[in-house]
Amino acid sequence: KTQHQFQVYKRVSYADIGGLNHQLKLVQEAVEVPMKNSEFLNSCGLQPPRGILLFGPPGTGKTLIAKAVATETKAHFITINGPEIYSKFYGETEARLRNIFQEAIERAPTIIFIDEIDALCTRKDGASSSDQEKRVLATLLTLLDNLPTHGIRRVLLLAATNKPDALEPALRRPGRLDREIEIGIPTATERIEILTKLLLRVKHLLTDADIITLAEAAHGFTGADLAAVCCEGIESQIDVTHLHSSLSSLASQPSLAPTGSHGTTARHV
Numbered sequence: 001k002t003q004h005q006f007q008v009y010k011r012v013s014y015a016d017i018g019g020l021n022h023q024l025k026l027v028q029e030a031v032e033v034p035m036k037n038s039e040f041l042n043s044c045g046l047q048p049p050r051g052i053l054l055f056g057p058p059g060t061g062k063t064l065i066a067k068a069v070a071t072e073t074k075a076h077f078i079t080i081n082g083p084e085i086y087s088k089f090y091g092e093t094e095a096r097l098r099n100i101f102q103e104a105i106e107r108a109p110t111i112i113f114i115d116e117i118d119a120l121c122t123r124k125d126g127a128s129s130s131d132q133e134k135r136v137l138a139t140l141l142t143l144l145d146n147l148p149t150h151g152i153r154r155v156l157l158l159a160a161t162n163k164p165d166a167l168e169p170a171l172r173r174p175g176r177l178d179r180e181i182e183i184g185i186p187t188a189t190e191r192i193e194i195l196t197k198l199l200l201r202v203k204h205l206l207t208d209a210d211i212i213t214l215a216e217a218a219h220g221f222t223g224a225d226l227a228a229v230c231c232e233g234i235e236s237q238i239d240v241t242h243l244h245s246s247l248s249s250l251a252s253q254p255s256l257a258p259t260g261s262h263g264t265t266a267r268h269v
């Protein structure tokens, strides 16, 4: 860890992630393959993406995917949290960004992960945006445009947001965040896969049939919602009655039901 606003994540592997098989395949294609074979792709005239945007409701596993990418690639990995890097002091946010991008170039190949990127790049079409917001956006766009995107010492941007529509469109132009991967609310089958992964970490008395019943009952729950339910049982051995009561108490909170504890909207069943 250095003075900058970043950290290397604790180890999470692809095997810890439930569901999201298609999305993980897309991430691997967009991040790992070009990192490992960039000379070959260039020689074929193929242009790997410069930046990838993971978007979707809170708690669906965007950060988890970034952690897994950090573990599974040998590239230098830098994390920036959009709201945390913001400073009220004149020019400091821009200076922090410049330092981080400088380090990314020096230590390349590098993946820069910007979580909650909307905090740095909200649409600037309203009169409401401050001078500071405009300066930070301009700095970030310039830094992105100047990244080395070819060859073995390339830098790739991975970003996550819950609010893709709030993002400044300039950021999503080709050559910047030019690949977008949706991380949605899990389906019933994906909920079974997520519960199965989560339950590997705790002692429990559940049968496969119990897990299927729970997953079906948890319509609209995200991975984070399911993790909250499972973690409640870590102290004691959890059984199906305990999990059922946790599920129903989560789902019965008026502001949350029936869409999950993150206020998300269920789109799949």
Ligand code: ATP
Binding pocket: 016, 017, 018, 019, 020, 057, 058, 059, 060, 061, 062, 063, 064, 065, 160, 161, 162, 194, 197, 198, 222, 223, 224, 225, 227
């Ligand atoms: P936010 O937008 O709020 O940052 P996020 O999409 O980045 O949310 P994560 O931080 O990745 O969500 O997920 C929170 C926690 O929920 C994870 O640490 C993990 O315990 C659990 N979780 C979420 N999705 C999954 C999944 N697909 N498989 C296993 N665990 C999951």
